[in-house]
Every structure is written in structure tokens, then in C-alpha cells.
Amino acid sequence: MTAPTFRAIGAACVLFSVSLFLLAGCGNDSTAQEHAGGGMPPPEVATVTMTRGDLPLGMEYMGQTAGSREVEVRARVGGILLRRAYVEGGPVKQGDLLFEIDPAPFQATLEQAQGRLAQAEAKLSQAKRDLARMEQLFKGDVVSQKDRDDAMTAFETGTADVDSAKAAVKEARINLGYTKVEAPISGLTSKEARSEGSLVVASAESSLLTTISRVDPIYVNFSIPGPETMEFRSLREKGRIAFADGWDFQARLVMSDGRVLPSPGRINFTDTQVDTTTGVVKFRAEFPNPEGTVMPGQFVRVRLDGAALKDALLVPQGAVLTTQQGTMVWVVDDKGVVSPRPVVLGRTEGNGYLVEKGLEAGDRVISEGIIKVRPGMTVTLRGDAPAAAPQAAAPQAPAKAGEAQAAPAPKAEAAQ
Known part of the structure; x- marks a missing residue:
């Protein structure tokens, strides 16, 4: 290889090295300018302000209707059944003739x-x-x-x-x-169990002739889980439950199509023990049914109204994180700095959780954007509203910088 060739190769290497140096210098200057300009802006989040107040307790359970009195009409003497004197399925009054035995x-x-x-x-x-x-x-x-x-x-x-x-x-x-079988109560009859000409034996199953149900008032049997019943009794004993009318719930009957009976009812029976097979406590509510709109055996829902939890604090479900150490929320201080806060939660109410420990009225909790924040990070507040405010919520403090004053959200709904 000739000397001019070696000289050409050396010049090319020197030129390539100088180019790399210049490119590196340009990159450093760009990075420095970016940091000098302040870097990425703080993440934007939405917060809710915790407030205390009376929280209406909305409880609804599946139930089944039954006659307030259901009687099996049986023959008390044996013989040939001569005739039926009532219209099957029709109403009868106490003392009306139903059947006649020879x-x-x-x-x-x-x-x-x-x-x-x-x-x-x-x-x-x-x-x-x-x-x-x-x-x-x-x-x-x-x-x-x-x-x-x-x-x-x-x-x-x-x-x-x-x-x-x-x-x-x-x-x-x-x-x-x-031999003249009369109606023991007033109510609605069922179909005949034995037809005319049949031999009725008083001591056998053939003694059953029909049934009568009293549907005014109508009963609804329903159940509440044992732990929930115990929790409610504990809150009631501590005076944390307030009733709008008297000392008990006002029951509402919700039909399968969503219609609500206009007349309210009342709970007239509460079992004194938990069912060992299902773990529930049995209840029974009584409703007026003068028109016979509700029939025995229907599946309905029982809504219990009129109770409120005093001085309650509700946090939206979307603000709660579950970690290996337990449940927590992100709290924002007056300077916009984020910090984690462990919380102890109670029962679910709508789209929120009742807060037992960890938060107080006035705390600001991040409700949207929780995956973008880290401890000690400064955030920008997109807006602030009271958390799923209970009724009679505490007065709001004046809005701070980066916060917007919002009206209380409806019960059990997280502020967006």
C-alpha cells in the first residue's frame, strides 16, 4: 500500500472522531437546556374533600310474600263429600259454607x-x-x-x-x-283438594279439602346476613343510628317490575338467632294490601328506609388502593404534595366506603389519577369537590389555589 493511501485513511479517522465529539457536545447542550426549562410538568389529578354528616342507609333485600294467615281447611269427620259450596280462588268470609259431607x-x-x-x-x-x-x-x-x-x-x-x-x-x-265445613277465617280460597263424591277420612291426608289465605295485610319474609345484623345492632346501641320516624325502619315493598307499593309497611318479627345452615337472620314485614294486589308466593324486594348513620365520613371507591399492608388513599396537602394515608374502611354505601379510621373532615383525597402519583410528588389539582357527601354535610372551607368549589354529590356517588 502506498504512502498517499495511508495519509488518506488517517485523515478520514481524524474527521470521524471530530464529528462524534461535536455530536456529543450538541446532545449535552440540549439536555441541559431541557432541565433548565423545568422538566416535565406535575401530573394533573382530581380530588375530593372529606365531609361529615348524616348518611341515609339504603338497605334492600330479596323476600317472598305470604298470607298473614294461611289455614288448611280439613274435614273433621269422615264420609262422602257431597258438594262444594264456594268458587275456587274466590274470597270467602269467616263462617261461609265451603263443603258438605253426607x-x-x-x-x-x-x-x-x-x-x-x-x-x-x-x-x-x-x-x-x-x-x-x-x-x-x-x-x-x-x-x-x-x-x-x-x-x-x-x-x-x-x-x-x-x-x-x-x-x-x-x-x-x-x-x-x-259435616258442614265452614271457613275458619276470611280470605282467598285455593282450588279444592277433593272433588264431590270422594271418600274423606278424617285421620288421613285425604282430610285436606282446600286452603285459605288472608292477604290483607300481606306478609313478606326476608333475611339479612348475620354479620350485617350484628353490625347494625352495635351501631344502634352506640347511638350512631338515627331514625326519621320513631325507632324503627319504614319498609317499602318493591315488586319484580320495579313498582313500589304506595303504602309503607313495618317489621313485625325479628328472629332471635342466626340460621346455622345459611348464616342469616330471618325477618318479616307487614304491608297493607286492601285491593289484593300482592298475592302470596311472589318474589319481591323489601327496601328499608328512614335510618341514617350519624356523623359519617364517606370516601369514593375509586380513591381506595389495596396493598399488601392494607387499604390506603393518596392525600394532598395545602402545598399540593402527595402522601399515602392508611385507612380502615367499613361497609359499602353506593359507590363509596364508610371510613372508620385514617381520615378526617377537610382532608383532600385524590379520586382520579391515583396511578400517576408517587409519595412526595407535587401535583396540579384539576378540581375539588366534597366526597360523596352525606346529608347535612359540614360547611365547606373556601377554595384554595388549584381547587374549584363544587356542590355536594348525591349520596353514595363519588365526585368526578
Whole structure:
């Protein structure tokens, strides 16, 4: 290779090195200018201001309706079922005739009992006359003491026979009356279980003739989980529950199509134990049903209104993070600096959680943009509103820089 060639290669290498140096210098100047300009702007987040107030408790449970009285109408004597005297599915009043069983055998039994009673009464009359004669003869020492005692025994036996015959007549008359099956209560009837001409046996399953349900008022049976019931009782004992009307809930009946019955009801039964198989506590509510709109056996929902949790604090669900150390939220101070705050949460209400520990009224919690922040970071506030404010929320403080004063959000809805 010639000398000019070596000189050309050396010049090219020197030129390439100088180019790399210049490019590196240009890159350093650009980076320095970017840092001098302030870098990336702080992330923008939305916050909510925590407020305290009375929080209405909205509780709704699945239930099933039942008649306030449900009676099985059964035959109390056996025999041939002669006729049905009611319209199946129609209303009846207490004492109305429903069925008639063949009365002829029972009429004959009654007449036999009446005949035996007449015989017993005749024998008693004879024994009474015999006793009177023996008393006179005994006073004149004509008969012995034994003869007098025998007459007394015959009279007492005759008296007992009359009483027994009277009871037999009464029983026969009662059984004859049972041949006319009457409605024990007023209500709506079901279809007949036995048709005319069937043999009814009083001691067997065939004694069931129909059922009657009283639908005004109507009952609704529902259940509440045991832990929830215990929690509510604890809050009530501590005085943290306030009722708008009296000392109990106002029940509302919600039909399957969403309609709500206009007349409110009340809880008239609460079980005293937790069901060991399902872990729930059984309740029963009573509702007026004068038009018979609600039928027994329907699946409905029971809404319990009228209760509020005093001095409650609600945080939106979207502001809560679950970590290995527990639940936490991001809190922003007056300078816009973010810090984590562990919290203890209670029951869920709508789109929020009740706060038991960790937050106080006036704290600002990040509700949107929580994935963009880190501890100690300064953020820009897009807006601030009260957190899912309960009713009667505390007054709001004047808006700070970067915050917008907003009206309280509806119950159990996170501010956006």
C-alpha cells in the first residue's frame, strides 16, 4: 500500500472522531437546556374533600310474600263429600259454607244417642222414686240399712248414666255439625283438594279439602346476613343510628317490575338467632294490601328506609388502593404534595366506603389519577369537590389555589 493511501485513511479517522465529539457536545447542550426549562410538568389529578354528616342507609333485600294467615281447611269427620259450596280462588268470609259431607250416618248416630239418653233419664226417675220410699221405710225400721244403701247406689248410678248419655248426644250433635265445613277465617280460597263424591277420612291426608289465605295485610319474609345484623345492632346501641320516624325502619315493598307499593309497611318479627345452615337472620314485614294486589308466593324486594348513620365520613371507591399492608388513599396537602394515608374502611354505601379510621373532615383525597402519583410528588389539582357527601354535610372551607368549589354529590356517588 502506498504512502498517499495511508495519509488518506488517517485523515478520514481524524474527521470521524471530530464529528462524534461535536455530536456529543450538541446532545449535552440540549439536555441541559431541557432541565433548565423545568422538566416535565406535575401530573394533573382530581380530588375530593372529606365531609361529615348524616348518611341515609339504603338497605334492600330479596323476600317472598305470604298470607298473614294461611289455614288448611280439613274435614273433621269422615264420609262422602257431597258438594262444594264456594268458587275456587274466590274470597270467602269467616263462617261461609265451603263443603258438605253426607250427614245421614251422623244424624242416625245422634238419634241413637238421644234414645239412650231418654232411657237413662227414665231409669233415673225410677231410682229416685225407689230411694224416696226406702227413706220412709228406713225411718220406720221396716227395711235394713243395706236396703237403703242399695237404693242410694241405684240413684247415683242412674244420675251418672244420664250424664254420660247427655255427653254422647252432645258429641253426636257436634259431629253432625262437622259435616258442614265452614271457613275458619276470611280470605282467598285455593282450588279444592277433593272433588264431590270422594271418600274423606278424617285421620288421613285425604282430610285436606282446600286452603285459605288472608292477604290483607300481606306478609313478606326476608333475611339479612348475620354479620350485617350484628353490625347494625352495635351501631344502634352506640347511638350512631338515627331514625326519621320513631325507632324503627319504614319498609317499602318493591315488586319484580320495579313498582313500589304506595303504602309503607313495618317489621313485625325479628328472629332471635342466626340460621346455622345459611348464616342469616330471618325477618318479616307487614304491608297493607286492601285491593289484593300482592298475592302470596311472589318474589319481591323489601327496601328499608328512614335510618341514617350519624356523623359519617364517606370516601369514593375509586380513591381506595389495596396493598399488601392494607387499604390506603393518596392525600394532598395545602402545598399540593402527595402522601399515602392508611385507612380502615367499613361497609359499602353506593359507590363509596364508610371510613372508620385514617381520615378526617377537610382532608383532600385524590379520586382520579391515583396511578400517576408517587409519595412526595407535587401535583396540579384539576378540581375539588366534597366526597360523596352525606346529608347535612359540614360547611365547606373556601377554595384554595388549584381547587374549584363544587356542590355536594348525591349520596353514595363519588365526585368526578
